[in-house]
Structures are given as structure tokens and as C-alpha cells.
Amino acid sequence: MDDQGRVRNITDLARLAGVSPGTVSRALADSSLIAKKTRERIQELAREHDFRPNVMARNLRIKRAGAIGVLIPLGHETGQHISVPFFMTMLGHLADALTERGHDLLLSRIIPKDPYWLSRVVDSGRVDGVILIGQSDQNDVIDKVAERYLPLVAWGANLPGQVHCSVGSNNRKGGEIATRHLIDRGCRNFAFFGDPIAPEIAERLEGVRSALAQSGMSDALNLLPAHLTAETAHPAISQWLDVTKPIPNGIIAASDVIAMSALRALSEHGVSVPGEVHVVGYDDLPFANQTVPPLSTIRQDLADGAAHLIDILFRRISGEKAESVMLEPELVIRQSS
Amino acid sequence: MDDQGRVRNITDLARLAGVSPGTVSRALADSSLIAKKTRERIQELAREHDFRPNVMARNLRIKRAGAIGVLIPLGHETGQHISVPFFMTMLGHLADALTERGHDLLLSRIIPKDPYWLSRVVDSGRVDGVILIGQSDQNDVIDKVAERYLPLVAWGANLPGQVHCSVGSNNRKGGEIATRHLIDRGCRNFAFFGDPIAPEIAERLEGVRSALAQSGMSDALNLLPAHLTAETAHPAISQWLDVTKPIPNGIIAASDVIAMSALRALSEHGVSVPGEVHVVGYDDLPFANQTVPPLSTIRQDLADGAAHLIDILFRRISGEKAESVMLEPELVIRQSS
């Protein structure tokens, strides 16, 4: 107990209660080894001095951390900001689920400078497991750690030969569905907005191509492959609209953020959506039904995805086996198509 | 060292190096007390076995946590989801700043069920300080803890007599600026969308009223006080538009999320923006310049706000004094007004 009389640890409380520290520990844990009367007396005393045992000491002793590391690797685009809506939505779901399971969420935005960024977290002893939001270009590093460290799951692609466990949606199929929908709507001339350098995007584009091929329209695809973020998408699309004649009447955007910029650029060019041009986005982020017009999109059920991530992670923490999951994408038809 | 020969702690490494654990500790900390030769040998050995000292044990010993708790209290609106863009944007900034200062970010979404939610975190010993994103309706609880616990800062209102330290923007002034702008645009009939139960919103509304009063138009204000979230805003506004004749030509929304829904509802009612109705939002969230038309709004500089939160927090952690800050709101004119 310090000079101000504050109870700082279990020993202080023990002295106050006239028992041993061990007894206090058990009493606070409500162990039946301690007589009910003593137990209640000690608990009351703790409440009175609003004392709460030190979590770190406890964790050290019982060898668990009570926290899950959620890492956002920003390998291929250092400038990318954590506030990109996709990350944020995912993070919200994870925070909810982890809180529910009594774990804290240790958030780190990581710019991989050396190959040790992941082991540093994993071996630090401050997390019971790790969730990666996106693999960036760090597949090798992740696989290396995954070989020896089980409680590790990533959101993202599931590439052939991949060691680490991942949850992600079937991007190829998503691209196909979007394209077929536009074909159904009568589109005959298409454009894809997005940069296939990212593997998920490449898979989506592949799906688009395959759907077009199946309908014998392989030649009807325009590509705007510029690297599109919230900031760069609008000018790029606007410029593209200036030079592209005729404007394709079916536009598939690689993400909702890009689609939103497309809607605005189209509106500024006096092109009506869905009158003249049909637009489909990707992700179904929360703002997708708030755009004008509300955005048709390929829904990646992030709530579901997050649930899978958590489920797999805790399975693995408790020693069970748990394998990668691929989610089915779903077309959400609103008014932009 | 366990059966697999993995080095699990400094004692293992010490045995391997033929020195004492203390020496290993100092060597890894690169202390000059250890001969350079020994130091390098031990560091090399650690690298070889990729051993990293346990952070929790270290923290326990040196009595620091290396993490800052970021709490999102959801008192008055239990259903509110963490993914609300405002929280997310703020969180992104905080994550960046904390990472830069070598601290982890412990995220918790909190639904206050008892008055101990804050002390539980503060006294747990696992954080060096706490940032609250919003005060919700928990002012009493927060003030109580703030009396004895210094490293605590909140984003939000700065009410008279408030004990705890806060950073927030001048909401009253924001409301005034928005209103004056609409008056300049020629509006003579106004509406405010937002629920003044939340103190920030109430202050904004007050600003609106004051600006109108100054121009002798106190009577020209309509109020849609419904509790407006991303999900409920659109139907509420839509219905309001059905019954309100004539539609006011100056709309001040209490947040960008509400403004976005207003834009959509107006568009669906065939009302042109900014032709017939002028709309101003609040916050300047990232999507505000992506709407159709891009949204005029009162900018709360969240980057700046986050920087202040962090600055104050670390000041207080190191024992300095640091007081509340009020940020100046700024009108961003885009095309909705």
C-alpha cells in the first residue's frame, strides 16, 4: 500500500484482510477452496478500495495474453491509409467478435521493412494469436511463420501451395456474376476499372473475362488498369471518359470506392446511370446503398468473413485443426444497373 | 529450452551462451556494461535461434505497458456499430500516430453496463493511457476516473465544469458558419437534421439558431430531430420530405452520413441540389467529396484532432500538464450548396 493508502496489489489487500496473498487471489477468482464467508469479505474489501488485479502479471503467470493481434500489412502501397473503408469495416466486425470472446484487440498498421515484422509480434508473447487483414506482397514471410505458428489467419487470397490459412471470397466467381448480370441487362460493351497487380483484383478481372468469353464477347472489354484509390480514382476515370468513345455501357469496378468515383464522374459527364450506363461495384461497403443512385455491387459478406476468421483462429488456439475458407460472393442489385 | 530445442527465454539463451541471464538481458539491450565481444556473440546467438524477449515479462518488471487503450463507449446508442465512418477515420489516425511513437493500440468497443467499465481498463495495468472516442452519456463515470487518473483524454464535447481533458471542435461555431453560408446562398427557409440528445449535436443546433437569430430569421427553422443513423436516416428523411411543404431550401445536416442520405432522398423526390435546395453536412468524412453532388460540409479536422489527443496524452503520461483543446471548424464548399 502506498502513502496515499491505495491498494496496489493483492498483497496489500491480503494485509488488509489479515490473510495471505494466495487466499486473496483465490477469493477474487471465487474459488470454492476458500470459505464462502472469507471469500465474500475479501471481495467486498476489493470493491471498497476499488482494487483490480494486474492483468499483465496474471497473464505472465498463466501464460496467455488475452489479446489478439490484428495486423494490416501495407507492403505494396506504403501510402495506403488505414482508413480505407474496407479495412475499417472488417476491423469493426473483428472488434465486436473479439470483445464478445473476452479478448482485446491489438491493432498494428505495419509497413514491412524487414522479414521479421510478423515474428516480432508473434514471439513477443503479448498476443494469443494473429489476424492479418490482407497479405499484401508478404506471402513468403507469412508462410514462413505459419509453418511453426498455428494461431494465424489471414484475410485475402488463397493461392495454390499457400501454407498459411486464409479466409476470402471467390473473386473469380464474383467477377463472373457481375458480368453476367450486366449482360442480362443488355450491355454489349464493357469496361473494368481496377489494377490487376493485386491478386484479388486480378482474379476478379479473370472472372469478367471468362464470363464474356462464354457469351462470345471476349473483344468487348475495355480496361482502365490505373492504380485506383479513393483519391486517384475520380480524376483517372474522368479523363478516361473524355477519351473513350463510345462509352461502354457496362462498367465493372474492382471496388465500391472506385464505383463511387465512377458514378460521380459519369454524372459530371452528363451520362445517366442506369439509363445509358450500368455500373456494378465490388464489396458492398456500408456506403454502397447511400450513393446516388444506390450501387449494385458484389457483396463480400465481411461480417461472415470476420466470423470465419475468428472461428478459425480460436479453433487453432485451442489446438484444433481448421482450414482455409472461401466465401461465396453474392450479387446485390440496387439502382445503378 | 524445450524438447524441440527452441530457446524460450533469456535463461535458455544464457545457458547456451555460457553466461548468466542478467548478462543476456544487458547484452540484448546493447548495454555498454557488457564487453562488446560478448554482446555481439549473444546478439548473434539470439538472431540464430530467432529469440525475442517476452514483452509482457519485461513490461511487468519495468512497470509500463507499451499500449494505449482506445475505447469507444456506446452508451446512448447500443446498436451503434463501430464501423460508423467517423470512428473509423479517427481510429486510423490514432493507429498511425501511436505506431509512430512505439505504442500498441488496444481497441475496445464498450457498452457500459456498470460504472466500472473505465476503471477496469485503467486499473488493469495493461495500458499506459486511455483515449476515449466520444463521451457518450458517460460524463460522470469519466470525470470520476479523471480525478485520480491523469493519462486520459476524450474526443468530444468540452462542457462547463468538466473534469476530464477533451479535444473537440467548436460545434456551436460550426453550426453558425454552416448557417451563414446558406444565408449567403440566398436560403430563407431552413431545416436541421439531427438529434440534439447528443451534446455535440445540441451545440451545433444552437449555433444554427444563433446565426438565424442574428439575421432576424429565428422562425425560419424546421427540425427533424429523429435519431438518425446510417440505417434510419434515409427513410426518416424521405418521409419528412413527403409531408413537409414547402421544402426548406437550406438544409443543415448534423453529420455527413445524414447529409448523404438527404442527398439521396432529395434526388429520389426529384429535388435538384443545389438548384432548388442547398445542403451542408458536418465532419468532412473521406466520402464527402465522393457523393453526387460533392458535399459542402463543416470540416472537423480529424487528423489534427488525433494529433492533439496523442500529444496531450503523452504529455500527461510523462507527468506534464496539458489542458483541453478546442479546434476551429472550417467550411468546405463543394457543390451541394
Added chain:
DNA sequence: AATAATGAAACAAACGATTGCATTACACAG
């Protein structure tokens, strides 16, 4: 009445680091 069985609490050894202080070893001066 002596002994066994039970229940309650104390003791002490972890958990894995850090760090003040004691000790050792060696070089050099006297």
C-alpha cells in the same frame, strides 16, 4: 479417547524479464 477425514488457509515456487550490488579477474604501480 485416539485416530482418520475433512476443510480452510498459509507457504513458496513459478512466470520471464530487469537491475542494483557484489564479486571476480586482471593489469599495473609501489
Added chain:
DNA sequence: CTGTGTAATGCAATCGTTTGTTTCATTATT
């Protein structure tokens, strides 16, 4: 050859818990 100074390392206490193993009273059993 002893004494002193210094550089390098070892020792052991400590951070605040948890928990297996005593210990010590009681009560129950025969």
C-alpha cells in the same frame, strides 16, 4: 609480492499474480 583500480560478469531481489503442496484446526468415526 601485495595492494588498488577498473572492466566484466554473476547474484539475487523484484514486478504482481497463480497454484501445487503443506500445515493446522476442526469434526467425524469407531
